[in-house]
Amino acid sequence: MSGAKVRVAVNGYGVIGKRVADAVALQDDMELVGVADVASDYRIRVAVERGHAVFASDPAAGDEMDAAGISVAGTLDDLLGRVDVVADCAPKKLAAANKDRYQAAGVKGIWQGGEKHELTGYSFCAQVNYTGALNRDFARVVSCNTTALSRTMHALHRRGWVRRARAVLLRRGTDPWESHANGMINTVVPEIRVPSHQGPDAQTVIPDLDITTLAGAGPYNLSHIHFAMVETTRPVSLDELRDALWDEPRVAFVRAADGLVALNSVIELMRDLDRPRGDMWEVAVWEDALASDGREVYLTFQVHNEAIVVPETIDCIRALTGIEPDGAASVAKTDASLGITKTFLPATT
Amino acid sequence: MSGAKVRVAVNGYGVIGKRVADAVALQDDMELVGVADVASDYRIRVAVERGHAVFASDPAAGDEMDAAGISVAGTLDDLLGRVDVVADCAPKKLAAANKDRYQAAGVKGIWQGGEKHELTGYSFCAQVNYTGALNRDFARVVSCNTTALSRTMHALHRRGWVRRARAVLLRRGTDPWESHANGMINTVVPEIRVPSHQGPDAQTVIPDLDITTLAGAGPYNLSHIHFAMVETTRPVSLDELRDALWDEPRVAFVRAADGLVALNSVIELMRDLDRPRGDMWEVAVWEDALASDGREVYLTFQVHNEAIVVPETIDCIRALTGIEPDGAASVAKTDASLGITKTFLPATT
Numbered sequence: 206m207s208g209a210k211v212r213v214a215v216n217g218y219g220v221i222g223k224r225v226a227d228a229v230a231l232q233d234d235m236e237l238v239g240v241a242d243v244a245s246d247y248r249i250r251v252a253v254e255r256g257h258a259v260f261a262s263d264p265a266a267g268d269e270m271d272a273a274g275i276s277v278a279g280t281l282d283d284l285l286g287r288v289d290v291v292a293d294c295a296p297k298k299l300a301a302a303n304k305d306r307y308q309a310a311g312v313k314g315i316w317q318g319g320e321k322h323e324l325t326g327y328s329f330c331a332q333v334n335y336t337g338a339l340n341r342d343f344a345r346v347v348s349c350n351t352t353a354l355s356r357t358m359h360a361l362h363r364r365g366w367v368r369r370a371r372a373v374l375l376r377r378g379t380d381p382w383e384s385h386a387n388g389m390i391n392t393v394v395p396e397i398r399v400p401s402h403q404g405p406d407a408q409t410v411i412p413d414l415d416i417t418t419l420a421g422a423g424p425y426n427l428s429h430i431h432f433a434m435v436e437t438t439r440p441v442s443l444d445e446l447r448d449a450l451w452d453e454p455r456v457a458f459v460r461a462a463d464g465l466v467a468l469n470s471v472i473e474l475m476r477d478l479d480r481p482r483g484d485m486w487e488v489a490v491w492e493d494a495l496a497s498d499g500r501e502v503y504l505t506f507q508v509h510n511e512a513i514v515v516p517e518t519i520d521c522i523r524a525l526t527g528i529e530p531d532g533a534a535s536v537a538k539t540d541a542s543l544g545i546t547k548t549f550l551p552a553t554t
Numbered sequence: 555m556s557g558a559k560v561r562v563a564v565n566g567y568g569v570i571g572k573r574v575a576d577a578v579a580l581q582d583d584m585e586l587v588g589v590a591d592v593a594s595d596y597r598i599r600v601a602v603e604r605g606h607a608v609f610a611s612d613p614a615a616g617d618e619m620d621a622a623g624i625s626v627a628g629t630l631d632d633l634l635g636r637v638d639v640v641a642d643c644a645p646k647k648l649a650a651a652n653k654d655r656y657q658a659a660g661v662k663g664i665w666q667g668g669e670k671h672e673l674t675g676y677s678f679c680a681q682v683n684y685t686g687a688l689n690r691d692f693a694r695v696v697s698c699n700t701t702a703l704s705r706t707m708h709a710l711h712r713r714g715w716v717r718r719a720r721a722v723l724l725r726r727g728t729d730p731w732e733s734h735a736n737g738m739i740n741t742v743v744p745e746i747r748v749p750s751h752q753g754p755d756a757q758t759v760i761p762d763l764d765i766t767t768l769a770g771a772g773p774y775n776l777s778h779i780h781f782a783m784v785e786t787t788r789p790v791s792l793d794e795l796r797d798a799l800w801d802e803p804r805v806a807f808v809r810a811a812d813g814l815v816a817l818n819s820v821i822e823l824m825r826d827l828d829r830p831r832g833d834m835w836e837v838a839v840w841e842d843a844l845a846s847d848g849r850e851v852y853l854t855f856q857v858h859n860e861a862i863v864v865p866e867t868i869d870c871i872r873a874l875t876g877i878e879p880d881g882a883a884s885v886a887k888t889d890a891s892l893g894i895t896k897t898f899l900p901a902t903t
Binding site for chain 1: 720722724738739740741742743744745746747748749766768770772773774775776779781783810815816817818819840842843844845847850852854
């Protein structure tokens with residue numbers, strides 16, 4: 206397949222799909238053949254505006270798109286006939302049925318973190334386990350929170366530092382464009398399931414990582430926050446911790462001292478930096494909240510749920526199709542195409 | 555002093571002071587001689603309505619109260635001349651100066667958790683260290699979050715179970731009556747200081763408790779939430795954990811299964827139970843979120859910042875004045891007077 210561009214479909218043009226489509230379009234080794242969806246509203250109209258070929262995920266949707274004046278390039282089956290791989294970003298209940306369809310069409314498939322590990326048997330985070338996904342038919346890019354845990358814990362785990370990791374994460378209550386669904390005001394909703402699923406999920410990426418997570422959700426919609434406490438196998442200094450995180454791809458530093466004191470100020474910086482949709486693909490770690498007490502290290506970090514898995518999905522396309530055997534090369538290529546950085550602002554000291 | 559009622563003053567009729575005054579008035583071994591403040595607004599008018607004698611904390615305040623038609627019983631010095639002990643609930647910068655004043659008047663003093671341990675040399679949580687406060691001149695009732703940590707960790711620590719405790723707590727962004735001050739919307743503000751002060755503060759109550767805390771604050775005003783992970787010295791079962799918390803005073807259970815799924819639903823229950831001001835003096839632990847994995851136990855609990863230290867302050871009055879040498883007896887007496895419970899609703903199973 207090397208030499209020719211990989212032909213990519215995105216099925217489901219929602220919060221993740223629309224970002225994946227844009228990111229695919231930026232890659233010089235990929236061709237976005239089209240996006241498929243069932244919607245006829247403003248979201249799919251944006252796909253048309255961006256010049257993406259729009260396909261109808263089912264016949265009824267195609268009729269509605271026609272009626273809404275959206276130019277429909279064909280059905281999902283038509284789209285599947287023209288691509289090598291599909292990034293499935295559809296709502297999660299459809300995943301299993303879609304898998305049969307992709308298999309029948311001889312197309313490789315990538316799902317998002319809402320699906321279970323068992324759907325594909327391979328949970329993917331580029332900088333951790335790219336190689337194992339090479340030339341597989343199917344893989345799952347883990348969820349936003351699991352991706353963040355995988356990246357940050359990998360920085361420590363690959364140095365043999367992690368005896369046991371613990372994290373508490375507070376999820377956003379709803380997504381930015383929603384005004385009611387799952388919305389909440391003036392409260393915190395603790396997750397009753399302990400441990401929460403993110404810990405076990407991170408173990409699908411880093412199998413021997415000893416980690417437990419607790420979770421809750423609060424009345425805000427601009428990303429998640431994690432508080433991690435990592436018991437280390439030996440005393441790890443603050444400088445070692447900072448260096449390990451600096452060496453880890455897609456982990457960036459923010460500082461309260463720069464006025465980046467909260468989730469919303471970091472997102473405002475993404476807007477000021479003219480990031481598409483104000484997206485932050487990196488895990489943002491508060492550098493001035495890093496701590497070590499000789500027994501444990503402490504990390505506080507922000508996860509932009511809408512964006513963090515987008516570069517992972519791009520790398521997963523390269524892994525499944527085998528067009529790039531070197532994970533680090535794929536990560537570097539993706540990062541360059543999107544503008545992923547280690548530090549959003551020049552150092553002032 | 556035994557036999558006669560202890561004569562009590564409350565200096566500072568704010569969020570804590572107004573509740574302490576009401577609670578003192580409920581005790582059959584205490585007499586609320588009066589409350590002192592500098593305000594002339596609705597808050598101090600409520601004190602008048604409740605029949606509390608109102609004193610002016612400084613002369614200018616007295617003039618303003620007069621002008622506002624509030625009947626002023628005298629100055630703070632007048633009040634101090636008539637009492638055995640003062641519960642200082644004034645804003646924290648005034649504490650040191652007040653201490654000199656109380657000392658000069660020969661009056662015992664109790665401060666709140668905003669003050670440093672060093673101000674009084676004794677940090678108080680009734681069920682943990684009542685005896686050590688007996689007949690002291692001064693003590694500090696620790697803060698709401700520290701009180702909650704002291705109660706819950708004491709349940710485990712006194713059984714020798716705690717190897718190391720870790721907690722992440724998310725504070726309310728502002729108080730219910732405030733509309734601007736420190737208000738925040740749509741974000742989480744992580745605390746940059748790691749560990750946060752609550753861990754070390756809990757050690758002023760339980761000196762050999764190994765505990766670390768991380769903190770943040772979110773956009774809600776109905777109490778705080780804690781997520782605690784406690785590494786145990788031996789495997790502690792869920793039943794043991796539940797029993798230990800059941801045996802601990804002022805720790806109550808709530809269940810998501812009863813619809814108490816979040817901070818605001820628990821506060822709504824307090825309102826439905828006709829609690830004064832909707833107060834919850836207990837730490838509310840989510841029973842159905844308790845967990846044990848053989849190495850650690852996990853607790854999620856709610857802290858009503860406005861109310862939790864009120865019973866502690868009542869017990870501290872008894873300890874300093876020595877009218878009740880038995881801490882458990884004082885706790886039981888206070889709990890009966892306020893209606894403190896172990897379970898807000900009858901068990902359904």
